[in-house]
């Protein structure tokens with residue numbers, strides 16, 4: 009059922025919440041600045057609660073079911089995180105409070121920096137970036153300044169594999185670099201011959217996602233990194249897929265120079281219907297002084313009876329601030345809670361179970377869905393959502409039909425190098441029963457595609473709305489509510 | 493921990509895959525680096541973690557335990573219970589970006605309503621689904637202007653009275669673009685409310701002029717002459733706003749702003765030590781196709797029912813890659829929802845009331861404090877909203893330190909960012925501050941002042 013907008017629900021004179029009357033002498037707001045009309049809706053509290061509760065019920069979510077959205081790591085979001093991040097001692101601290109009044113916050117940030125360094129194998133971490141793409145921008149700006157400081161200004165190119173996420177080329181372009189595309193080889197690895205040819209004095213760096221967006225661990229990763237390093241370039245790691253590597257291998261050990269870490273993927277902070285995320289950036293020793301300003305440090309070491317004094321430190325060659333204040337602190341508290349509950353053994357278990365789940369699911373649907381790069385996968389895999397004997401069926405149709413089976417569809421049409429891509433990431437928090445049920449649905453859909461293709465074309469059948477007219481949306485462009 | 497696998501499940505799964513043990517899944521990882529021993533503590537149970545986090549939180553002073561007058565870009569407002577109750581619905585916070593509209597109508601409708609509310613509040617035509625925060629929205633405004641003029645206008649003027657952190661972030665974002673110069677915020681141009689020296693720098697090279705409303709010092713300045721000068725030179729104007737002020741003040745959209753952006757934290761989002769917050773971003777219809785970030789539009793489904801979808805996605809990185817208008821992907825969805833609920837709940841009357849309470853109380857505080865011997869309100873001839881500047885007889889840092897003995901966070905020391913404002917304090921007052929609190933600050937100031 010269509011839910012009216014809050015503007016349509018408005019009735020003049022209603023007010024959802026009241027505030028105390030002023031307890032100070034009244035002063036006039038200067039007439040020349042006084043707003044004439046404030047066209048906000050007017051609703052009672054119950055109207056607001058029902059409205060947002062009702063629209064919430066039109067969403068699919070992890071708390072409702074399986075969400076195998078590749079590259080997004082839609083794992084279960086532990087409820088305790090929502091409690092700890094709202095503790096008054098955290099939630100009611102102002103970002104500009106004097107350091108000695110926020111020693112708890114600074115301790116938490118310092119410790120999280122240390123843990124992320126240890127987990128990913130790096131020498132320094134900034135918690136400032138707000139999301140993955142923001143971390144990329146930070147990292148590429150570090151690459152830019154590193155070369156500029158060395159007088160290496162002819163290094164103007166960043167190499168981006170054809171399987172990369174769209175944010176990688178976008179972040180590089182935003183930082184003033186020329187984007188050069190790097191092909192993949194037949195096994196889904198970086199094409200070493202193509203890379204060799206691009207390794208010249210114009211090379212600033214390479215952005216590499218590993219495991220890549222095909223869910224494959226690059227078999228030549230150390231050779232790739234070495235090649236870029238010997239040409240004087242730096243290697244940026246898109247850490248979107250770090251979930252597969254926790255306790256398995258540390259990207260810093262493999263030679264990556266910079267990497268962002270998505271706390272909203274690997275470390276279970278919720279996606280919030282599109283954000284907020286948190287994208288800390290980790291760097292190798294040579295780049296620690298380039299991190300965004302400030303980082304959290306121990307200002308005075310502790311003693312036997314006194315804890316250390318934590319405070320802000322200012323990296324000497326910093327690229328500057330990338331965000332106001334201290335990053336997404338609320339997300340940092342969630343990630344801290346999550347890591348502290350796992351410890352070293354627990355983290356490795358996450359990676360193991362995520363890779364186990366992906367390989368199990370792959371084994372269940374493999375012969376029926378074509379796997380273009382036929383290798384063992386890491387935490388996710390990409391199959392083709394099409395069959396020669398089911399003309400007219402596309403990945404899109406399969407995705408929509410999965411909704412009828414009460415599953416969230418996988419990512420489709422990414423990565424771009426697979427036709428009709430269906431990118432499936434089950435995550436570690438799903439049970440054998442859930443994986444079996446999903447595999448069954450996938451197999452049934454493959455049969456339906458041949459026997460009753462319209463069932464797919466017309467899907468979903470039981471969602472709050474059917475397929476939406478996106479062309480119309482873009483043509484008529486209604487981007488705000490009509491007022492009642 | 494949060495993995496449901498029984499040993500028997502694992503056995504079944506390994507058999508189906510055709511391997512013997514879990515370690516066999518990782519043979520492609522270089523052996524030398526495989527299975528590192530992580531130096532981390534042992535995992536805690538939920539009960540232990542809850543206790544530990546509580547003790548860390550308790551090591552902080554907060555606005556619950558200290559009387560707070562710090563603002564400077566983040567404000568301690570009352571957040572009604574409804575906001576967080578609704579945010580905690582798993583249907584909202586455990587969903588991803590609404591890429592599948594059929595099962596994301598809740599998120600999509602909320603964003604559509606958010607866009608609408610921001611348009612009403614700012615007086616603009618189109619709002620996007622959010623940027624990370626006020627500072628990154630400032631950078632996006634500069635990038636928008638740069639693209640709007642196809643790189644031909646390379647001078648960007650930022651008023652010195654724009655939040656210093658915003659200006660720093662703009663410079664960081666633009667550091668890879670050698671052609672661009674960021675000017676206008678030097679001490680020579682200064683912070684005079686007339687804006688004359690800034691206006692004098694607007695020329696045919698200028699792509700954008702950025703000002704703040706109320707500005708970093710809380711001042712409410714008439715930007716009409718500046719906007720007129722910028723438009724005469726063909727430049728765009730971006731106005732950073734504190735949304736709370738727009739409850740009583742004329743919105744920048746009504747005086748000709750091309751871009752209105754700002755920090756949305758005051759709209760129902762906790763201080764939370766600086767984030768996650770909300771980057772508000774709105775433009776005129778003329779700039780609609782230049783706006784970055786997600787947009788939700790209205791349409792119909794295949795049965796003719798009203799539906800919402802992400803639209804004009806061809807501007808975005810997943811389609812346009814290196815030619816995209818921005819690299820933004822994940823944004824501040826849940827925070828935008830918080831502000832949507834907050835504004836819906838307060839509504840026309842409640843929001844105006846909060847805005848007015850801030851105004852009234854700040855004016856009482858300014859009058860009380862500037863009546864203390866040796867204390868003077870700087871810019872006292874310019875109207876202000878809920879923040880004001882006080883020059884004290886001693887360095888602000890000392891004063892703040894002394895006030896701590898009274899459990900008061902007395903404000904923000906301006907001399908750090910503005911050497912010309914030595915001994916100056918930026919004091920913010922919200923609706924949460926009672927008259928007695930202001931009197932307490934007043935009395936404490938008298939006690940800590942010595943000549």
Ligand SMILES: Cc1ncc(COP(=O)(O)O)c(C=O)c1O
Nearest residue numbers: 079139140141173248285821822
């Ligand atoms: C591989 C990859 N890189 C980068 C990103 C961008 O991260 P964010 O959305 O947090 O900005 C994503 C997110 O979807 C991703 O999957």
